[in-house]
Every structure is written in C-alpha cells, then in structure tokens.
Amino acid sequence: MKFIISLLTVMTVASIAQALPLPKGQQLLSLPENFTAEYNFEGIVGLDNCSGSLIRFENSRDTDSAMVMTNGHCLEAGFPKPGTYLYGKPSRRSFRLFNERMEVVGRLTATTIIYGTMTKTDMAIYKLSETYADIKSKYSVNALTLSSQRPTERTPMEVISGYWKRGYSCEIEAFIPQLKEAGFTWEDSIRYSRPGCQVIGGTSGSPIIQKGTRTVIGINNTGNESGYMCEMNNPCEVDKDGNQKAYRGYSYGEQTYWVYSCLNQYNEIDVNVPGCQLFH
Template sequence: MKLFRTLLAGTTAATVTFFGSLLGTSSAQAAPGADFTGIAALSNCSASLVRYAESVDTDKALVLTNGHCYEGGFLQPGQVLVNKTSTRSITLLKPDSSSAGTIRAEKILFGTMTKTDMIVYQVSETYGAIKSRLNVTPLTLAKQGPADGAGMAVVSGYWKRIYTCSVQATIPQLREGDWTWQNSIKYQQPGCETIGGTSGSPVVSTSTGEVIGVNNTGNEDGERCTLNNPCEVDADGNVTVDQGAAYGQQTWWLYTCLTANRTLDLNKSGCELPKLARRR
C-alpha cells in the first residue's frame, strides 16, 4: 500500500514507513489532461475534493482517499465505517500545486479496505463555501470504471506530482496481506510508478477529467500476496506476481448506493459497497 506513514493496530502498535523507492522529486510536474484542481494532501497520504454528478453547491463537500489512510490505522478485513466522527485536517491545493488553504472533516461517511480501499469524508463546509473562501472546485466522480487502454493520471497532493499512463487491465481480484480487492485497476508502465505517499490520490481520466478510481498499492519486492506486494488472481484462481506493477481501486460503486437526496444507503437495492457487519 502506497502509504507514507501510518500507525498499525495490533498487539503492539508501531509506526511503519512505506516509502517504496523514492524516485523523482516532490516538485509539481505538469501532465496532459490533469492539474492539481481539487487535489488535497493529508498528513500521511494524498486525497481529492470530489462531488457526485448530481451534487449541488449547498451540499456538504466530500473528500476521497484510501481506507488504509484512515487516521485510526488500517481497517480490518470486513470492517466498514459509516458516519463516524472525524476532525481530520485536509489541505487543498491550487491548480499550480501551491496551498489554497485547509478544510476540516466532520465525519467519515463511508470507509473500508474490503472489496475496495476507500474513505469518503464529509467536511464542515459546502462546495459553495469552499469555492467562495478558497476558490477550489471539486473533481466529479465517474459513474463507471475505466476501460482498458483509457488515458489516466494519478495526481498526488502529498508529493505534488502527477503520473500519467493508461489503464493496462482490470484485475478480477487483488490480494495483499489480509486484504482482498475486486476489479482493481492495473496501470500500464512506464509512467505510473507510484511511490509511498501517493496512496489516496485520485485516478483521473485524461479525457473527461473525472475520477475513475483511487490509487492504493503496488508490488515493490516481487513477493507473493504480502504487505506492499499484492498478487493478482484471475477468474480461474490463478495467482500472478508482477513486480513493479501499481494499482488503483474502483470508486464508481458509490453511485450504486446513492439516494435521491445524495446520501449513501448501503441497504439500497443494487448497492455494490460492502455492508456493515450484522450484530449477532
């Protein structure tokens, strides 16, 4: 997982740094079809200010990042967070990557590391208020996942760096340690050799400008299905390891759970997101 720094929960908590190989610089790098509009930085990850296609200016704004970027540590397999209070500080960037200012989360609308690797924060201000105060506009979430060969950019607010490439393939299942993700987005290399700190970056279509996924991991050492070394599992159960490969996860499933009032309902018919575990 392309995390810069996190606190892992366990019998003994420990701070672990995930750098990958720190190639390149932290300076802004321009790329066709993408800039830093709507991009955000967290203390340990990248993020983005996002909206649904149906969102309006008076809606409370949303911020997208990875589930493994959660300020409370890695989420357990099967764990789902819904409407959990958060006061996380989020730095928004200008299109040129300089800081526009900060906003603050008020709750986690949805978060998981199961099936996908995603947290959606609701912040204390509306889209209109953020536009007025900071002159920052959100990115729009796409209503479907990307096609193979589609042009894409991974835009990191943490490193203020843009990676461009295309979608190589959709992987039926990606396994890393105890976690499993479905329909993962594999990037065509070279071009998107993401590093630690790029976790949570939006995967942006270079043709539409919409968010088509969220960057989350890569195989660093060629190991099989271990932490920072995800393995690919095809429809027949065959396992493949591709050292140097990088991946993102699906975000369009949010739309399958969206109500007419632009809220998430995990019990909605056809909702593709993981559900809260039932109490026994």
C-alpha cells in the first residue's frame, strides 16, 4: 500500500516490505519553517511508525477511558489479514501527544486494542489507561471528536500527521465504491482533491479533520505511488459496475462513522450489537 506508513524504513534498514519511502530528494528538514503554522495539533499523536489522534465519541464523558485512533495497518503486530479483525486484545502501545503548538507534552499508554481491521475500512482504535479528564488535567489537551455522520463531497478537510509534524489541506473530491490494494478491499473510500493532500509515508493513521472544526470525518491510509493497478502501494478504484482504474499520485482515506453503529448501552464498541457495520 502506499500505506502511508512506515517511514521507519527511511530511518533504518528496511524491515517492512510494504513501507513507503520518501519521494526522491525530499527530506523532513527541507520543509518550510512555517509549513505547520496553519494547523492545530491539539490531540494529534505520533506512533513509532505512523500517525494518529486522540478521539472521543460525541457523547463520551470526561471520566471515560480515552481512545487513540490510527490505521489497522499500523497495528504493532503487523497487517491484519484480509477478512479478519482484532477485538479486545491487550496492548501496551505508547503514543506521543501533541498540544496545539505542535509540542510533545507527554506520552499516552494503551491497555487494549478495542478494534482493528483492514477489511472494509483501515482502522484501529486503542483504549488508554488515562481518562479524558486525566489528559486534560495533566497536559491541557482535549480530544478530537469522531463524527457519527458520513461526510459529503467538497467538504474542506485537513490531514494532520503526528509522525512528520506537518499538515495537508484540500477537500473531499469523491467517494469510491471500492478501493483495492494487494488483496485488501475498502468500501466507500474518500479520494482527496489535488493539489494539497499528496500525503507521504508516515502519515498513515492521520485523522481527516473537517477544516475549521475539531471533528474527525475519516482516516488517512493510502495513495497510488506509481500508477500500477491494485498492487502494493498502488490502490485501484473500482466503480459500481466493477470497472477498475488507477491514478498515479491520488491519495485516499477511509470511513470511520461506522463505529457508531456498533456502540452498546455503555457507549463501548461491541461488534455483537445488531446492525454493527464494522467488519466482523
């Protein structure tokens, strides 16, 4: 996948075959000093190989255990196989937490992988040892709110990466019935407009935020690097009639609002809830 993941391979000997290298000649230090000036990093997190965000549901309480969202392909155990998901697995993952000024103010610790998959969507949600109140009190950082509504075309959006400490701005150009890449299939994928959101490796798991809000409307996950068809790092679009096309340089995100169809009476993700739309 372009699996906008793991620029870990840029730093070390490549140990993840699916990692995306930086574009030729591009280095983090070459970015303009004011590149991130327009972006609010409050609640953004950085992982060892990806990006993510501190999220809450629309009706979460301050006393609830906080959550972090990233891609399913960013899970510490590697890619979940097509047609599989993780649910309620122990974790001790650590996340760097940013404030609005892009400063790392502390580290958050997971206790559980609540849910993770690369089927239908590409998403992992972790439960943390801290509550939202704990994080607010200790770090003065508020969580972003995960939207319960499917976004719409032409919505202005931002992709903000805690791995690279940079942001992107564009809009939702279109929704793709299916996006396929190396055996994985995602549904109702979000295609970004250009220029503005030509994301790179390491931005995987970054929240797609509705511009001007604190609302997460999707999750960044892949892009076509070379124009190849349905291969690793080269997703292809599949229309409603089954026709496949690939576009070099196009970037994509996945839907997250489906989570709300799986909340139980305790406001927890439960795939056994009737009508749950997450893959299970």
